[in-house]
Structure formats: structure tokens, C-alpha cells
Amino acid sequence: MIKLEQIVKRYSGGFEALSQVSLNIEKGSMVFITGHSGAGKTTLLKLISALETPTSGRVVINNQCLNHLNKRDRAYYRSNLGIIFQMPNLLNNRSVFDNVALPLHIHGMQPLMIAKRVHAALDMVGLLDKEKLLPIYLSAGEQQRVGIARAVVHKPLLLLADEPTGNLDPMLSTGIMKLFEQFHQVGVSILIATHDLSLIAGMKHRIVMLKDGKIC
Amino acid sequence: MLNSLRELTAYHLQAAIHSFNLLILRPITTIVTIVVIAVALSLPTLCWVLSTSLNQLTIDWQRGGYISLYVKTGISDVDQKSLLDKIHKIPGVGDVILKTPQAAMQELQAQEGMHDVMRYLSENPLPTVIDIVPSITLHEPEAIEKLLDEIKLLPQIEQTNFDREWVIRLNALHGLAIKITYILMGLLSLCVLLIVGNTLRLLIHYHYDEIRVLKLIGATDEFIARPLMYSGIWYGLLGAILAVLLINLFMLSIAPALQELLNICHMRYVFHSLSVIEAYQIVFIAMLLGWLSAKLSIKHQLSSIAPYN
Numbered sequence: 228m229i230k231l232e233q234i235v236k237r238y239s240g241g242f243e244a245l246s247q248v249s250l251n252i253e254k255g256s257m258v259f260i261t262g263h264s265g266a267g268k269t270t271l272l273k274l275i276s277a278l279e280t281p282t283s284g285r286v287v288i289n290n291q292c293l294n295h296l297n298k299r300d301r302a303y304y305r306s307n308l309g310i311i312f313q314m315p316n317l318l319n320n321r322s323v324f325d326n327v328a329l330p331l332h333i334h335g336m337q338p339l340m341i342a343k344r345v346h347a348a349l350d351m352v353g354l355l356d357k358e359k360l361l362p363i364y365l366s367a368g369e370q371q372r373v374g375i376a377r378a379v380v381h382k383p384l385l386l387l388a389d390e391p392t393g394n395l396d397p398m399l400s401t402g403i404m405k406l407f408e409q410f411h412q413v414g415v416s417i418l419i420a421t422h423d424l425s426l427i428a429g430m431k432h433r434i435v436m437l438k439d440g441k442i443c
Numbered sequence: 444m445l446n447s448l449r450e451l452t453a454y455h456l457q458a459a460i461h462s463f464n465l466l467i468l469r470p471i472t473t474i475v476t477i478v479v480i481a482v483a484l485s486l487p488t489l490c491w492v493l494s495t496s497l498n499q500l501t502i503d504w505q506r507g508g509y510i511s512l513y514v515k516t517g518i519s520d521v522d523q524k525s526l527l528d529k530i531h532k533i534p535g536v537g538d539v540i541l542k543t544p545q546a547a548m549q550e551l552q553a554q555e556g557m558h559d560v561m562r563y564l565s566e567n568p569l570p571t572v573i574d575i576v577p578s579i580t581l582h583e584p585e586a587i588e589k590l591l592d593e594i595k596l597l598p599q600i601e602q603t604n605f606d607r608e609w610v611i612r613l614n615a616l617h618g619l620a621i622k623i624t625y626i627l628m629g630l631l632s633l634c635v636l637l638i639v640g641n642t643l644r645l646l647i648h649y650h651y652d653e654i655r656v657l658k659l660i661g662a663t664d665e666f667i668a669r670p671l672m673y674s675g676i677w678y679g680l681l682g683a684i685l686a687v688l689l690i691n692l693f694m695l696s697i698a699p700a701l702q703e704l705l706n707i708c709h710m711r712y713v714f715h716s717l718s719v720i721e722a723y724q725i726v727f728i729a730m731l732l733g734w735l736s737a738k739l740s741i742k743h744q745l746s747s748i749a750p751y752n
Contacts, residue, residue, distance in 0.1 A: 278659075278750055298664075298746070299663055299664075302658065302661050302662060302663040302664075303661065303663065304661070305659070305660065305661035305750075306660065306661025306662070307661070308661070310659060310660065316656045316659065317656075318652075318653050318656060320468075320653075329657065329660060329662075330660055330661070332457070333657075333660065333661055333662045333663075333666055335450055335451075335454050337450065337453065338453070338457075377660070
């Protein structure tokens with residue numbers, strides 16, 4: 228599913244965020260990427276989500292090399308991913324429903340189908356009763372769950388999460404991780420970057436450790 | 444095929460409605476922009492309406508620049524009639540008015556003081572005069588000159604009289620008015636382009652975070668641009684409707700004064716406000732300008748915004 232070959236990412240200014248990283252992730256697996264801040268976790272996810280291009284090496288997702296995609300194809304590729312961030316990045320002038328519906332609008336789906344899918348996604352994260360609210364009236368945990376609903380509403384095969392529990396207390400964090408477990412059980416490949424080792428210690432999934440831009 | 448067409452329509456309809464909602468969300472900005480667009484559209488349109496009116500008027504005025512033909516004396520009535528027919532058939536001749544010496548004499552006698560003078564004349568010295576009004580299609584003085592040359596070739600004509608200077612002056616003035624109208628139209632269309640472009644630039648700035656999020660979750664620039672394109676079209680449409688109202692209001696308010704002026708100048712012409720077709724034309728042009736402006740201003744700005752990361 229995900230194949231990174233000898234990835235080097237050097238930012239202008241000479242800072243090398245990733246050096247010679249190779250990684251293979253099977254379809255349907257759930258993998259954690261850990262390491263201190265600055266270890267290169269976010270850079271890795273940005274490369275996989277085609278937000279960045281590697282300085283050298285190849286990023287191959289589903290047998291498709293991302294290195295030479297043009298801007299439009301990158302956007303199209305991203306529209307088929309589920310991406311979750313530390314900050315939920317919701318649109319505060321649109322309701323919870325409209326926020327979750329965005330990926331479906333991008334795919335040009337019919338309004339009836341959109342309503343069905345959005346309700347299913349909101350039901351999954353337990354926020355069906357808050358669909359009409361604006362995100363600012365929700366708690367941090369609820370906002371993150373709206374972000375997750377938005378990331379899974381279009382049924383992506385690959386879900387990327389960058390510190391999804393970074394802003395949440397331990398109880399909420401566990402709840403979010405349980406959600407990811409559920410998605411994993413239905414066959415979604417999930418890649419989660421987190422520095423919270425205690426949270427993932429009890430979960431029996433592969434852990435990739437990054438240190439100074441290298442896998443160790 | 445039909446399904447994808449329906450999807451595309453739903454897609455565009457959604458973008459159009461969404462963009463309209465965006466405009467309603469910030470009513471003051473929207474109203475100010477629409478008023479500015481309306482004023483920018485009204486000025487060249489007014490010039491256009493007035494210049495078409497002027498065009499009608501010059502045709503009327505050109506009748507002042509008619510050609511007088513003095514017919515040789517001693518021509519029989521039958522010959523005169525065939526001459527009239529011949530003149531009528533010359534291309535470029537609009538109206539032909541025959542003025543017999545008797546009629547001209549009566550006209551002269553009717554003038555104050557002339558009656559007594561006329562009594563001393565033993566016979567009517569006035570020639571038969573044929574006044575030719577050039578046809579409406581003849582605007583250029585050169586074209587009228589050409590017509591004149593043709594008429595001069597007729598053997599029955601003694602002399603011709605044509606107020607060339609007057610027609611030339613009128614045409615020059617009319618030409619100037621038309622040129623000024625075109626220049627104003629160009630400049631103010633540019634103005635509309637810039638106003639809409641600038642407003643959309645501000646709109647993009649206002650929705651900067653939203654655009655970054657949309658890009659992040661895979662929206663293409665075209666998808667993000669679509670509602671903005673519709674915003675441009677909405678601005679054009681609403682601005683044009685207001686402009687049509689303003690122009691009609693203006694024409695109605697000056698119509699009585701203009702009519703009075705024309706009456707003083709002994710001219711019969713009814714000033715009209717915008718016709719329905721003209722109004723549609725303005726609305727269409729304004730929508731086109733709004734769309735064009737959006738297309739020109741959005742693309743570069745959107746591509747310079749990077750997705751959230």
C-alpha cells in the first residue's frame with residue numbers, strides 16, 4: 228500500500244528532515260509513527276499525502292508514484308485520502324454537517340447521497356445530534372471527532388493522522404484511538420503519527436520509531 | 444451521459460447558490476460593490492443611449508442640409524414630372540419636394556414687407572426648385588457630394604445648392620460624440636473588471652483559511668474557484684440591474700427638460716429610456732465582464748495559496 232524508497236527530504240536552508248528512509252506498509256494495516264518532535268513524523272505524513280515532494284527517493288502509494296504528479300493530480304489524489312490533524316481545521320462559518328460533507332462535494336456527489344453518508348459518519352463519531360451546530364460551539368474533543376468524520380465520510384482506503392490526540396485529555400484520546408481501531412477493523416489502512424507512547428503501548432500494532440529523520 | 448450532465452448541473456447550481464450566500468453574508472460590502480459597478484456601467488450606457496438618440500437627431504438635422512436644385516426655365520410640366528421621377532430613382536435620394544415658382548412667390552409674399560416689393564415685379568422671376576433630402580443611409584458628406592455630382596449631370600438642372608459646411612460640421616460633432624462614447628465605454632468596462640477583480644481578491648483573502656483547508660482535503664483550484672466565478676457573475680448581474688434602473692430614472696427625470704429644449708429648436712424627437720433588448724444587452728455584457736474579471740483575477744491568486752500543512 229505505502230512504499231517509501233530511500234527518501235531524503237531537505238528543506239531550503241539545508242535542514243534534513245528525513246534521511247534515507249525506506250518503509251513498507253501493507254494494505255489494511257494500522258501503523259504508529261512515533262518519535263520526538265522534530266524527528267520527521269509530520270514530514271513523512273506530508274510526503275505520503277502529496278503535500279511535499281521528496282528531495283530524492285520515491286513515494287509509491289497503491290503502485291502510483293507521487294513524485295511527478297502535477298498539482299491537479301495531487302489534489303485529486305488527496306481527495307481520496309482521509310487526513311486528520313492535531314488541529315481539526317474545520318470551517319467555522321459552516322455547520323458540522325456542511326464541514327463533514329465537504330469531501331463529498333469535492334467528489335461531486337448527489338445531495339441525497341451526501342446526506343446519507345454524512346449522517347452515517349456523524350453517527351460513527353457520536354455527533355449525529357450536533358449536525359446543525361457551528362464547530363465553535365463544540366468542545367475540543369467533539370471538534371476533533373468532526374474532523375475524523377470528515378476524513379472518513381468518503382470511505383478512503385488510507386487514513387493519515389498527525390497527532391490526532393495532541394490537544395485532548397487521556398480519556399478523550401483513548402476514545403479517538405478506539406474509533407481508529409473500528410476503521411482498521413473494516414479494512415482501512417491507517418497511519419498515525421503520535422509522540423504519546425503511553426497511549427499506544429497497549430495496542431498491538433506496528434510502531435515505526437523515527438529519530439533525527441531516520442528509522443531506528 | 445445524462446447522469447453526469449445532471450451531476451454537473453447540480454454542481455454548478457450548488458456553486459451558484461453558495462456564492463450568492465457568500466454575498467449575502469457580507470451585505471454592506473456587496474451593496475457598495477454593486478452600487479460602484481452600477482455607476483460604472485451607467486455612465487457609458489447613458490452615453491450610448493444619448494448617442495443613439497443623437498444619431499436619430501442628426502438624421503433629422505441633416506434635413507437642414509438638403510440639396511436644392513434650380514431647374515432651367517421653360518420646361519414643360521410633363522418634362523418636370525419625368526425629371527422628378529428620374530431624380531426619385533437615383534440611389535441615395537430620400538425625399539423629393541417640388542417647389543413651383545408660384546408657391547415660392549406666395550411664400551415670399553407672406554413674409555412681412557415683401558408683399559409690396561413683389562408688386563413692382565412684372566413677372567415671377569423665381570425658378571422651379573426641387574429640394575432633395577438625402578436618404579437616411581447617407582451620413583458621410585462625401586456620399587452626399589457623390590449624389591450631388593450625379594444630379595448635376597441632369598441637363599434640366601441649371602444650378603445646385605448644398606450647404607456642405609453644415610453637414611461636415613454636424614458629422615464631425617457626431618463622430619466626436621461617438622468616439623468619446625466608445626472611449627468611455629472602454630475605460631469604464633475596465634473599471635468594472637478592476638472593481639470585480641479587486642472585490643474577489645478581498646473575498647479570497649477573507650476566505651484564506653477555508654481555501655487552505657479545502658486544498659488540503661483535495662479540492663482542485665477549479666472547484667474552489669467555481670463559487671468565486673459565480674460571485675463575479677452575480678456582481679455583474681446585480682450591478683447591471685441597478686444600472687438599468689438608474690439610467691431609466693435619469694432619462695425620465697431629464698426627459699421633460701430635453702423635450703422642451705428640442706421644441707425650442709423646432710425638432711420633433713421623443714427621447715426614450717432603455718428598451719428591453721438594450722437592458723438585456725447591458726445585463727449580459729455586465730455578467731460577461733464579471734465572469735471575465737473573476738477568471739483573470741482568481742486563477743493566479745488561488746494557485747499561490749498553499750494547502751494547510
